[in-house]
Each structure stands twice: as C-alpha cells, then as structure tokens.
Amino acid sequence: MLKLAVFDVDGTLVDSQGDILASMEAAFGSVGLDVPTRSQILSIVGLSLPLAMARLVPDATDAQRDQMVESYKDAYADLRRKGGHAPLYPGIGDLLTRLGGHDNLLLGIATGKSRRGLDALLDGLGLPVRFVTTQVADDHPSKPHPSMLLTALRESGVEAKDAVMIGDTTYDIEMAQAAGMHSIGVAWGYHSQEKLSGSNLLAKDATGLEQAIYEILGEFT
Known part of the structure; x- marks a missing residue:
C-alpha cells in the first residue's frame, strides 16, 4: 500500500527567511x-x-499589490x-534520503x-530524492485551501488516510x-x-520528524 508524505518548503525544508525579508523590502520599496x-512578514509565509x-x-x-508581487519575485x-540557494535545516537532507529509500513511500511538495x-531551489539543492508531485501557488488557490493536497493525492494515487502533510505554519495544518x-x-x-496545536504531532528536529512520520503512516518497505 502506497503512502505519501507532502512537505512545505519555506520554514520546513529550507531556512529562507533572510531572502524572504530582503525580497519584501524590495517589494515595498x-x-x-x-x-x-x-x-x-514571517506570519504570512x-x-x-x-x-x-x-x-x-x-x-x-x-x-x-501587483507591482509588489512582481518586485518580490x-x-x-x-x-x-547572486547567492545560491537557502540552506536546508539540520538533518533534513539525510532525512529525505532515508525516506526516499522506501519503496512504498512517495514524497511530495505543497x-x-x-x-x-521551486524549480530553481530544487535544482540548487540537488536533493538525492524524487518528489512525485510538486504543487505550487501558480496552479492553486492559496493555502489553506486544500486544492494542492487534493491534487497531490490524485497524482500519487494515495488515499487521504495514508498521507501526511508536514509544515511549519497554521496554513499547512488547516490545509491538511x-x-x-x-x-x-x-x-x-x-x-x-502554540499555533501548530491543531497538528496530529509536533516535531522538534529532523529525528523527531522521522519518528512522527513512521508513527502516523506506519512501517515502510
């Protein structure tokens, strides 16, 4: 039986707050x-x-607002x-490598x-895993609307009960x-x-996140 783990990016996989703050400064300017x-600013990431x-x-x-969006981008x-990609959080690269080694666990992004x-970030990181479904803002209503996750489920062929969303904001939790x-x-x-209290589990580091994924989705082959 296939399982699916879907990851948010900013604040979950990579620490991009420096770039976000600088880009917002340019947008408002x-x-x-x-x-x-x-x-x-971080509250709306x-x-x-x-x-x-x-x-x-x-x-x-x-x-x-249209001008600000384009200036931000x-x-x-x-x-x-100029500066390369935002860094992965500690332990995330190794975690993704281990998760990617399971035959019945699929990985996705929302x-x-x-x-x-997203493409520029993934190219720069060179992660040794394949995300079978990648959902971005261009194609969906904003989080917490469930469109991204519903599409990820369809594309991966996994039922909602066998999937988990991993993120750092209330928008991710409400979307799930x-x-x-x-x-x-x-x-x-x-x-x-405190704002993440609606999640099924809370992980404090990459090791805890791996354990939480196993606890929710079960054993993998």
Whole structure:
C-alpha cells in the first residue's frame, strides 16, 4: 500500500527567511511603502504572494499589490542568482534520503512558491530524492485551501488516510485538515508551536520528524 508524505518548503525544508525579508523590502520599496516588521512578514509565509500582500497592506490598490508581487519575485530570483540557494535545516537532507529509500513511500511538495522559484531551489539543492508531485501557488488557490493536497493525492494515487502533510505554519495544518489528511507541525519554522496545536504531532528536529512520520503512516518497505 502506497503512502505519501507532502512537505512545505519555506520554514520546513529550507531556512529562507533572510531572502524572504530582503525580497519584501524590495517589494515595498518599489511602491514607496514602509516595510512591515519581521514578525509580520514571517506570519504570512506559506500564503500565495497576492494573498500575502493583501494581508500585509489591505489598503493598497490592486496596481500597487501587483507591482509588489512582481518586485518580490524579481528580487528573490536575483538573490538566487547572486547567492545560491537557502540552506536546508539540520538533518533534513539525510532525512529525505532515508525516506526516499522506501519503496512504498512517495514524497511530495505543497508550497506557496511559484514554479520558477521551486524549480530553481530544487535544482540548487540537488536533493538525492524524487518528489512525485510538486504543487505550487501558480496552479492553486492559496493555502489553506486544500486544492494542492487534493491534487497531490490524485497524482500519487494515495488515499487521504495514508498521507501526511508536514509544515511549519497554521496554513499547512488547516490545509491538511480540509483535505482529510494527517498533519505534522515542525517547531523550527516561522509559526510558534502554540499555533501548530491543531497538528496530529509536533516535531522538534529532523529525528523527531522521522519518528512522527513512521508513527502516523506506519512501517515502510
């Protein structure tokens, strides 16, 4: 029986907050608005960019928000070209390698990144695993809408009861609940542990995450 583990990216697999903060500074500067605080910016990580901008500046015009989205994307891509990729969190590379060695465990991604951003990140990381399904903001409503996970389930041929969503924000947990999937919150990301209380389990490091995946999905071959 196939199982599926779906990962968020920013704040879960990679620590990209430095790039996110710098790109937001460029986005707000492009329309002459004051940059929000670090905590305000990190609170919207995981949402699609249009929704994130709407949350951060609800009084901005549509034209301003469109400009901010494009400026953010350009700044983020420029940072990738100049500085390489955001680093994996400790132990994540080895964890993915071990998980990828199971014949009946499939791996997937559900992220608020664009396809361009995700492809560039995965190319830069050179991970020794294959993600059989990768869902991005270009193709779906923003988290916590379950569209990403429902599509991941269809593409992988796995039932919701045999799948788990792993993420660092309330948006990931609520998305999993809406899709009828289990969820694991990770304590090293951008939302507090208290906000992740709706998850089935909470992992404090990569070793704990591996144990949580086994606990929820069972044994693998």
